[in-house]
Amino acid sequence: MTDGAAIRGNDGSKWLYTDIVKDHFFNPRNILYHGEEKDFQADAQGRVGSPACGDEMVIWLKIDPKKEKITECKWQTFGCGSAIASTSVLSVMLTENGGMNLEEALKIRPQDIMDRLGGLPARKIHCSVLGDKALQAAINDWFRKTGQHERVITEGSKIVDTEHNITEKDVEEAVLDGARDIEDVLKKLQIKKVESEVEHTLEQLIRFYTEKYFG
Amino acid sequence: MLTKKRKVYLDHAATTPVREEVLLAMMPYFTERFANPSGIYADALEVRRDVDKARNSIANILQTQGECIIFTSGGTESCNTALFGVAYKNEANGKHIITTKLEHHAVLHPIQKLEKEGFEVTYLTPDKFGYVSAKQVREALREDTVLVSIMYANNEIGTILPIAEIGKEIIKWRKEKNTKYPYFHTDACQAGGVLDISVEKLHVDLLTLNASKLYGPKGIGLLYKRRGVQMEQMLYGGGQEMKFRAGTENVPGIIGFAKALELAQKEKDEENGRLIELRNYFYERIQKEIPKVKLNGALLKESDTRLPNNLNVSILDIEGEAILLYLDEYGIMTSTGSACTADSLDPSHVLLSCSLPYEYAHGSLRFTLGRENTKADIDYVMEHLPGIVEKLRKISPVTLSDDPGKNVHPKYHQR
Numbered sequence: 360m361t362d363g364a365a366i367r368g369n370d371g372s373k374w375l376y377t378d379i380v381k382d383h384f385f386n387p388r389n390i391l392y393h394g395e396e397k398d399f400q401a402d403a404q405g406r407v408g409s410p411a412c413g414d415e416m417v418i419w420l421k422i423d424p425k426k427e428k429i430t431e432c433k434w435q436t437f438g439c440g441s442a443i444a445s446t447s448v449l450s451v452m453l454t455e456n457g458g459m460n461l462e463e464a465l466k467i468r469p470q471d472i473m474d475r476l477g478g479l480p481a482r483k484i485h486c487s488v489l490g491d492k493a494l495q496a497a498i499n500d501w502f503r504k505t506g507q508h509e510r511v512i513t514e515g516s517k518i519v520d521t522e523h524n525i526t527e528k529d530v531e532e533a534v535l536d537g538a539r540d541i542e543d544v545l546k547k548l549q550i551k552k553v554e555s556e557v558e559h560t561l562e563q564l565i566r567f568y569t570e571k572y573f574g
Numbered sequence: 575m576l577t578k579k580r581k582v583y584l585d586h587a588a589t590t591p592v593r594e595e596v597l598l599a600m601m602p603y604f605t606e607r608f609a610n611p612s613g614i615y616a617d618a619l620e621v622r623r624d625v626d627k628a629r630n631s632i633a634n635i636l637q638t639q640g641e642c643i644i645f646t647s648g649g650t651e652s653c654n655t656a657l658f659g660v661a662y663k664n665e666a667n668g669k670h671i672i673t674t675k676l677e678h679h680a681v682l683h684p685i686q687k688l689e690k691e692g693f694e695v696t697y698l699t700p701d702k703f704g705y706v707s708a709k710q711v712r713e714a715l716r717e718d719t720v721l722v723s724i725m726y727a728n729n730e731i732g733t734i735l736p737i738a739e740i741g742k743e744i745i746k747w748r749k750e751k752n753t754k755y756p757y758f759h760t761d762a763c764q765a766g767g768v769l770d771i772s773v774e775k776l777h778v779d780l781l782t783l784n785a786s787k788l789y790g791p792k793g794i795g796l797l798y799k800r801r802g803v804q805m806e807q808m809l810y811g812g813g814q815e816m817k818f819r820a821g822t823e824n825v826p827g828i829i830g831f832a833k834a835l836e837l838a839q840k841e842k843d844e845e846n847g848r849l850i851e852l853r854n855y856f857y858e859r860i861q862k863e864i865p866k867v868k869l870n871g872a873l874l875k876e877s878d879t880r881l882p883n884n885l886n887v888s889i890l891d892i893e894g895e896a897i898l899l900y901l902d903e904y905g906i907m908t909s910t911g912s913a914c915t916a917d918s919l920d921p922s923h924v925l926l927s928c929s930l931p932y933e934y935a936h937g938s939l940r941f942t943l944g945r946e947n948t949k950a951d952i953d954y955v956m957e958h959l960p961g962i963v964e965k966l967r968k969i970s971p972v973t974l975s976d977d978p979g980k981n982v983h984p985k986y987h988q989r
Contacts, residue, residue: 376899384899392968410933410972410981413893413912413921417971435971439895439912443969 376440377477383444388451391419391433399433403504405496408489409535414438416446416493420453422501428458434493441479442486448475449490461498465512467491496532503549519564520557523550527564534568541565581905582951586787586883586944587729587764588909592830593789593945599833600791603826611823612812625823628832635839636781636798637772644815645828648795649763650680651808652782653723655797655819656759657684659805660721660780661693667755668718674698674706675927676733677725681761682923685723698724703872704733704928705879708740715747719756726765726776730911730924730940731871732884734769741777757803763787763795767838768846768881779803783835785827789945790834794827849882849943850874856941856952857885863960866890866976870925870938883943886911888934890974892966897939900962906955911938931978 376384391399401419408415414437421431432450436443449472453459472487473479479487495512502510508523516528525548533544541561545553553561583591603621611622629640636643646652661671673685675697689695696714700706711722722744727734737760744758759780762771767788773781780803784795799805799818811820838845854874860867868888872880889897894910901908911922912935920926921935930938941955974981 384896385903387969390969393970393973406971410891410936410974411931413932413936415970415972435969437891437970437972438893440899442893443896 376444376480379448379475379477380441380444380479383447383476384440387443387447389431389433389447389454391435393435401433403497403501405493405498405500406536407492407496407532408438410437414442414486414489416442416489418446418450418490418493418497420497420501422461423458424505427461429453429461429464430458438486438489439483441476441483442489444476445472445479445487445490446493448472449494451475453494461501464494465498467494500549508550519560520553522557523548523553525550525553525557525561530561530564531568534565535572539565539569579905580954582907582947582954584906584908584941584943584947584951584955587732587940587942589786589792590789590944591946592791593834593837595837596790596830596834600826600830603829607825611825612814621825625825625828628828631832632796632835635771635835637774638798638800641816642798642801644797644799644818645823645831646795646797646815646819647793647824648786649678649761649782649784650795652784652795652797653678653680653759653761654684655808656780656782656799656805657681657688657721657723659808659818660757660759660803661688663804663806664720664755664757665693668716668720669693670696670716670719672696672698672711672714672719672722672724672756674700674724674735676700676704676706676728676730676924677723678729678761678763681723681725694718700733700928702928702930703879704728704731704924705872706735708736708743711740712743712747715744715756717751717753721759722756723759723761726760726762726769726771727881728871728924729764730922731886731928732764732881732942733872734765734879734881737776737778745777754802764881766835768842768883771839773798773800780805785831785834788834788838791827791830794824794831796831845945846877846882850877852947852949852952853883853885853941853943855949856943856955857887859952859956860887860959863956864889864963866974868934868976870928870930870934885941885943886938887941888930888938889963890934890937890976891970891972892963893936894938896966897937897959897962900966901955901958904954904958906958908942909940911940912936931981933972933974933981934978 399419402422403420406417416436419433420429423430432453434446434450436446453464469487469491472490499511511524513524513526516526518526529548530544533547538544538547541558607621609618609621611618611625629643633640633643671693685695698706698710724735726737741758757779760778761782763784766783779800781798786792807818809820814820857874870886870888894912898910911925925935925938
């Protein structure tokens, strides 16, 4: 590869991706190619973003249940150079040295991803935040699948059901992901049943988010 | 061993290289003909004469007089001068401005500033091809409209707007209402080397043009101002440019601008035909070899409403900047309307104004062809582009429908 790939901002400033970013962009690691999703048989999946926002990421994990270790991490990303590179480097961080355990993985911050990339231009920082969010969504998916609702990360969002740790954010994301009624939402969150009071709150939230985003 | 990378430049709407003939014409004015045209000695008078000659040659092409041509530092300065200059000078007669949503930022940002200062603005919405009709302008006119500013041709999707028709409507309005308002400005930066820029035929009062889009040098532009149009000056100082733009003249720039404009206008018919053919060949190959591609802007067969050199497409399911990075590795230079190369996180305001969904805008690519491009260049791009698209699609989780109504993800913009 040459030292090309200079992208210029409208304000006239010029910045270059680091060699690590370019390496991960041009040679992404741990890709799960389109069409191979089913065969991979992931234990957990996390999806964030939307093509309308300019970035969408999916992370698939295989997890050793006894050691709670990530044994494999695969991904797909729709996005710019740094979005692709940051998911790639995150997948390496999660699986190198025999794999990270979930508690460690949850401690990964956007800054850690950026550091591994040798830095990102200021206006690209949100791309690494997205990778961190996709990972958290995948681990939450794992907690729900294994019935560990109390471990679901609810940081920064109001909890609407303390029994299963369902947050407003979960409902919002379920709606963004296509859920339109309470059954859809519970199915996405892998929960069988909630108290009738909670049902009422959920219905209101679904209506609210559906109108907000699709109305 | 270093091998020289092949380069294919397909970003002529951003800027163009300076033509050899233009550079040669400019050269003496950097050295032996360096005198300040305001001087009164023989050398200065000679330079003054050459500047006036260049001014008159440009005025001839615009079908006006030299005194109506104000040289500036470029398109941005001309637009700013026209908008602020007219708005401030005439605000006692009305504070309403009409423009479109697909103008360049050099027009939109000054107008937004005026809006903050108390002007009222109507932003006309283009149709899905980027077209704004004279009827739309007519319907937006008000008794307090002092200024209408509408671009001649769009820089991103290449749509040509009906400036002459709009100009006629405005003249009709003025006659009916017995007023001299509104003044009509057009940003013709993308049109200067390609379309007829006679201000007589366009019925405009103000017109912005620059050299760096028509194989002239950067740093030189002009504002045509019809005699009698009231406008405040923006720069104060030595009183150059009929007192509208103080500062020692950019003499080599002016000489180069005149030469470049003369050549472009002389050659435009032949060159336009060649570019249309080349551009259409490019799009045919894209259509054949890359699935799920949408054309943005006017239909290619409608040469009256689309610039000859512009091709803007959305490649679904992948993001524009990622494509640019790959193309750059092969020496192919082009641009995107995706958010990722801009300051904001929103994709191109032009594409959005034509009701293009966000998810299509993020995957847009703009190719703008020019004089030095050949069929071999297009073949070279097509050697690589389909593979790049395939590679990026394989790692993308997104599968959009060709039909925007079928894409169920949210309409809003998350961040």
